[in-house]
Amino acid sequence: MNNQFSLQINAPCTENFDTFSSTQQGGFCDSCKKEVIDFTRMNTQEIVHYFQANTTQNTCGRFKTHQLKTYDHPIQKRSKLSFISGIGLAFIALFSFGKIQGQEIKNQTNTSDQNTAKLQDTTSQKNITVKGTVTDDGGPLPGANVILEGTTLGVSTDFDGHFEFPEKLKKGDVLVVSYIGFNSKRIVVQNENSAQSISMKVNLKMDSCVLMGKVAVNKVYNSKRN
Template identity: 55%
Template sequence: MKNPFNLSIKSPCQENFQKFTPTAKGGFCGSCEKEVVDFTKMTSNEIIAFFKAKETQNVCGRFNNNQLKTYSPTPKRKKLSFISAFGLACLSLFSFGTAQAQNTSKTSDSSDKNNSKVLQESQESNITVEGTVTDGELPLPGVNIVLQGTTVGTSSDFDGNFTFPQKLKKGDILVFSYLGMKSQKLVINDKNSASSVALQVMMEGDTCIIMGKVATKEVYKSKRN
């Protein structure tokens, strides 16, 4: 889509997303037998990229209501002229000769540093995180717990208990989300960091989550503007 486009959900779905079978992009709805894409964790650029690459006539999605708006894709830069491209090519060849001499002397040092960094990270990723999620009083079953920046996660059981499926390292961030509750981020410092997590009821109307079949409509602009 080259033009700006608007996203909307004309008929919100009443199914419980928390009960869907988890998938790589969201969850699988057994009622309509379709994957529901979870857009609530996507940025505007990620949403634009998704709808530029996908056929969107039959996409079902889960959005924060402030994500249902008009998106304006970033225009592509104009191609360089032949002369500019030729000049850049000459400059690149000149720079390559200098950089190659410098990189030769640094290869062994950088290799040693990378090896020690990998070893250090593997040693740090040894924290088993487990705990209980509540609303302050009662346990919350079905809370989504995801490692920030990944699709790795789990959910709390009937008693609100959970054990994260992979070992974490100090500084990792877990995101706790539950329908009707404020999402909470928790920085991992040790194995007791998430021993007790209490979520609060979400009161702000601007963070309401809406789910259903996505309607996309291109917004055309006059060439004179």
């Protein structure tokens, strides 16, 4: 019986939550144009209730590390309308998805030739392949995040601390390197060797961690056996 779900953040966000415009449930991020829900102010029951009511939506949230765990759904009895309700939710999810995609695709039919030329010039400058190694005093840091500042585009280091950024960058782009428990680093791209060797320092002042980013909700299936 499916009565559990787990929360995790696969792509942590590098934006500063304290600079967001306040909303009823958190803050509004100007970079991704989305509301970031502040779950650090919620207890366990409130978090469960939120995801029960928002099962068809992608959520950006702010969490304390101990809140990223598995939660139990209250067990509900099946009703005669469950099948019909399921079909209704499926249609709602389908139309909601189509609407979101429609908002994210920019209408370029009225783009002038001048703007198109500028876009091509900017694209042609992105010719730098950035790769390197992230380490601390004890050796390589596997799983460190390397994110292009102001975007959600990034990559994680492998077991040996190595990474290669998935897209070519241009001179002046800024990479933000982060790892839980360490001070983040900003690397300004100048050439292919800009991020060749990145050394991270432990954040001695940090007594707790707060993570922010798109939430991955994974359902946990229990055995039917008693």
